[in-house]
Amino acid sequence: MAADGGSTSTTHTLSANQELRLECPSGKAVSIKLEEGAAEVFGTELQRGKSVPVSGQKLAVFTWQGCKVTVEGEPSVQYVADETPMAQYLNTHRTLAARRDEARRAGASSPGSPAGRGPVVVVVGPTDSGKSTLCRLLCNWAVRDGYAPTFVDLDVGQGTITVPGCLSAVPVEQPIDLVEGINNIPIVFFYGHSSPGENPTLFKLLVDKLAGVLARRAAADPSVAAAGCVINTFGWVDGLGYELQKYLIQAFQCDVVLAMEQDRLHATLQQDLKAAMPRTSILKLAKSGGAVKREGEERRGAREARVRDYFYGAPGAPLQPATMTVKATDLAVYRIGSGPRAPNTALPIGAVSLADPLRLQALPPSLEMLQAVMAVSHAPTPDQILNMNVAGFVLIKDVDTARGTVTLVAPAAGQLPGRYLITGTLRSSID
């Protein structure tokens, strides 16, 4: 590596298979520019001579052949690494690519046949093991091969498709934009909490709903089926978390499980899925040394940033949300389950919680709703709320019980796309 330049501009010369790792705090302008050669950020190729803003991101500029790249601004961390798992990740992609090609051929000769189904890949592993990053790489490489895989995000704590607390899926038709993310309309089910343990029954129900929608889409379109799915999961891999991982692997009928970092997770999944899913391959992949550990406060901050991005746009791609005051009678707010769960240890000895985790409870507007992020359901009637995906989100800013009004922030002005709002425990402190 050679570096030169002043404190706000550094040019790095990378050799083949090296990567430049950057941690760029939000609020400080940092951009990268490819000067020579070829390089990619998690599978998205950089255009030569084009400056790309990367504030608020932790990323790696990787090169297969060698390149020269300039960093403008002052990242809090910047260094070049020689050792990366990229070759192993690319080999995995090549295996998946061969299966997509086979599926495309089979789907063309007999549409709707099981052989026309491309790989359904799930990435599992502890928090910060690089799961989301690997999903992004696999989606981007598939796009570069001419496929549009469906990216599924079940990470309700640190998801990347929309606000936290959701199970969502979106077709990736273009390389993921470094500023704007995935430019496509997702299908979203609202769970409403940042941990799958908050209401595991609801989490499983929504896994089944989303898996059902995607199976129907694949059955209706051979090119969707052949491209397959790449599924990101949450980083809770013990106890109930592990049980939920096994549940979702079966619900989505995953045929490839990529276990990041942990021998134990890999081995237990192999044992436990052998009988139920004999044809599923379970592979272990190395964690990148660049995947950065985030502590509780930072994880909360990342969730907050996702909510901010939803309403106000990502840095470099601003949006204009609307603040509206509506009549409380024009809305109906529902909570699924009966409020925060009492741990069994808090109940009298021998008692079990009789709370129905799928019970719909109508809530009158109250000050307890301030700063709640609520989903706007597509449901035409309340009894359909559990079955339907959501149109988008609102943030509750004020409730005036005397006047009977609710003030909320929505992505756009005008009537909301539905009158049924779903609330959970998701809150945001943004203005």
Ligand SMILES: Nc1ncnc2c1ncn2[C@@H]1O[C@H](COP(=O)(O)OP(=O)(O)OP(=O)(O)O)[C@@H](O)[C@H]1O
């Ligand atoms: N090679 C790399 N160089 C620099 N940063 C990286 C690299 N790989 C991953 N990161 C960063 O490390 C952080 C953690 O990675 P990632 O989000 O992929 O992990 P995860 O397993 O999905 O985490 P979680 O379970 O919390 O969702 C992210 O900010 C990501 O951008």
